[in-house]
Amino acid sequence: xxxPEPDKLADNLFNRYMMFEHINKGMVKEEIIExxxxxxxxxxxxxxxxxxxxxxxFFDYEHLIxxxxxxxxxxxxxxxxxxxxxxxxxxxxxHQKKPSIEVTDEEFQEVIDTNVNSIFSLTREVxxxxxxxxxxxxxxxxxxxxxxxxxxxxxxxxxxxxxxGMTRALTSEYSHTGIxxxxxxxxxxxxxxxxxxxxxxxxxxxxxLSRTPAQRFGAPSDIAKAxxxxxxxxxxxxxxxxxxxxxGNSIGF
Numbered sequence: 001x002x003x004p005e006p007d008k009l010a011d012n013l014f015n016r017y018m019m020f021e022h023i024n025k026g027m028v029k030e031e032i033i034e035x036x037x038x039x040x041x042x043x044x045x046x047x048x049x050x051x052x053x054x055x056x057x058f059f060d061y062e063h064l065i066x067x068x069x070x071x072x073x074x075x076x077x078x079x080x081x082x083x084x085x086x087x088x089x090x091x092x093x094x095h096q097k098k099p100s101i102e103v104t105d106e107e108f109q110e111v112i113d114t115n116v117n118s119i120f121s122l123t124r125e126v127x128x129x130x131x132x133x134x135x136x137x138x139x140x141x142x143x144x145x146x147x148x149x150x151x152x153x154x155x156x157x158x159x160x161x162x163x164x165g166m167t168r169a170l171t172s173e174y175s176h177t178g179i180x181x182x183x184x185x186x187x188x189x190x191x192x193x194x195x196x197x198x199x200x201x202x203x204x205x206x207x208x209l210s211r212t213p214a215q216r217f218g219a220p221s222d223i224a225k226a227x228x229x230x231x232x233x234x235x236x237x238x239x240x241x242x243x244x245x246x247x248g249n250s251i252g253f
Contacts, residue, residue: 115159171240187246214247
């Protein structure tokens, strides 16, 4: 595999994010997306495949991903008709913000299913192919919520902390096969959603910046560049780590 330049990869990821940010969730049914993915000819139209993967963001991650990747034909088609899966970035995530005493068991489980169970299911199936080739890079996207306490996000914090344990366990179990497992913990990243939240709470914005040595918020490209590094052979001897991409926020005072 020829890895794209980090800047080019970052630009592509950001452009796709902006494109799909404007899609109305109610316009396309989950069943239609699932059917199209399973019926895809998996030839050389990588853009179409990326588009369908991006569409997953607007549906029930855990429900759809588990169904798709429990179907052995899906991964088999990818491996045979596109090529080997050498890089897996687990970026699906569900956020929940409310007082912990008001979170129901069902709400808590929904976050765990999306942020932990679906990621483990997909990683397990991809690993079966990576182990045969003795090569691969698995990158889990965690959060600052896994590194220090943040109120009102008990379920989210629990799920993102679980990814750190999953990364370490898989590293100890399979890194001798040539597969690397790492985690990225994004800091506070500029986005439309983030800007809206900060507009409603200027004091919080000042609090974040006051403990961020870089004195700015991150950009989506900052995360993409870190992922490109961990996915490439430039990090061939790096495994089992959690890389904060946060401008120093996790160690700031």
